[in-house]
Amino acid sequence: MNTKQYNLYDSNNNLYQVSLNDILNCNNICFGYVRQSTQQQKSLEEQIFEIKKQAFIDNYDFVIIFSCKGSGWKINNINKLKDFKLMCKLFSTLKVNNFGDIRLYIYDVSRFMRNVLIATKFINDVFEPNNCEIHSIIDNRKWNNNSNNKLDFLRELIESESYSVLLSNKMKINSQNRKQKGNHIGGIKFGYERYKNNSKIMKLRKNNKEQQILGYIKKRKHELDVVSKKYLYTSLCHNLNSNKLYKRNKKWNYNMINRIVKSNLSNIEECNLTNQKNDDWIQCDICDKWRKIPTKLFSILSLKNNFSCEDVQCLNCNIPEEIYKSSFEESFEKLNLN
Numbered sequence: 158m159n160t161k162q163y164n165l166y167d168s169n170n171n172l173y174q175v176s177l178n179d180i181l182n183c184n185n186i187c188f189g190y191v192r193q194s195t196q197q198q199k200s201l202e203e204q205i206f207e208i209k210k211q212a213f214i215d216n217y218d219f220v221i222i223f224s225c226k227g228s229g230w231k232i233n234n235i236n237k238l239k240d241f242k243l244m245c246k247l248f249s250t251l252k253v254n255n256f257g258d259i260r261l262y263i264y265d266v267s268r269f270m271r272n273v274l275i276a277t278k279f280i281n282d283v284f285e286p287n288n289c290e291i292h293s294i295i296d297n298r299k300w301n302n303n304s305n306n307k308l309d310f311l312r313e314l315i316e317s318e319s320y321s322v323l324l325s326n327k328m329k330i331n332s333q334n335r336k337q338k339g340n341h342i343g344g345i346k347f348g349y350e351r352y353k354n355n356s357k358i359m360k361l362r363k364n365n366k367e368q369q370i371l372g373y374i375k376k377r378k379h380e381l382d383v384v385s386k387k388y389l390y391t392s393l394c395h396n397l398n399s400n401k402l403y404k405r406n407k408k409w410n411y412n413m414i415n416r417i418v419k420s421n422l423s424n425i426e427e428c429n430l431t432n433q434k435n436d437d438w439i440q441c442d443i444c445d446k447w448r449k450i451p452t453k454l455f456s457i458l459s460l461k462n463n464f465s466c467e468d469v470q471c472l473n474c475n476i477p478e479e480i481y482k483s484s485f486e487e488s489f490e491k492l493n494l495n
């Protein structure tokens with residue numbers, strides 16, 4: 158017996174947990190599937206909102222929502238989308254119980270699946286045999302008995318897949334080109350930063366603020382001769398955090414200090430603490446412009462494989478590139494020599 162619970166909304170926007178039996182005893186019920194894999198995509202809530210709106214316009218009284226976070230690209234990922242699997246299972250069970258035709262709403266076809274081959278496999282294996290219609294709201298595509306509609310639905314799937322393939326190829330080529338020109342690519346070790354040299358190539362150099370934190374830790378490391386690890390590390394965390402000298406965007410903790418102490422600090426100069434400000438540069442994978450990013454945001458963005466202007470609020474590819482000034486030029490300007 159199926160004891161799973163499903164999320165059901167009524168037309169007054171109340172949310173209930175219902176069982177398979179409830180669904181079988183319920184008239185006028187439809188289904189919705191939402192998926193989000195990156196922050197830039199429509200949120201699950203926005204997708205659910207559109208689906209509920211359309212379902213009630215189409216005179217359904219209830220809608221059951223399946224929602225997934227994750228990529229719709231590879232078959233392994235799809236196996237990890239718990240709600241997608243639950244939905245497929247439910248549709249087969251409904252068929253066995255003579256539920257009748259099933260209506261599934263999605264926000265747009267790209268939210269259904271990214272990969273055309275896998276999408277068509279699921280349509281063939283799950284949706285077709287269970288008399289399931291798919292209505293894609295934003296792009297107004299329908300998978301139903303009409304063969305023209307089916308072709309349009311497939312075309313939309315192919316277009317959405319080509320778009321993401323083109324984009325990801327462009328990003329790959331960009332990153333290879335940059336590497337060949339001598340740009341530094343990849344993660345940046347604590348204590349270092351990327352900067353743009355005069356030939357517009359991104360290189361790695363020491364980051365003064367982070368070097369200072371390392372220097373401070375190195376200096377205080379000598380205290381281990383007289384105090385315990387626990388005492389020293391706790392004290393270091395407290396001093397750094399209370400001076401807002403974080404490990405990029407993270408507050409220091411025992412393990413972070415431990416890793417630094419154990420790492421190779423031979424090139425680090427011992428020092429005390431003062432406050433300094435820094436920014437980092439990162440290149441957009443779509444428009445190739447270099448963007449100056451506050452250190453705090455940079456540490457989050459540098460964890461991603463790709464960067465586009467849209468990742469930063471108030472920034473987009475149409476905004477011109479900021480002129481690069483070395484920190485020497487900047488400090489020279491601040492002197493205000495007229």
Ligand SMILES: [Zn+2]
Nearest residue numbers: 441444466474
């Ligand atoms: Zn851009």
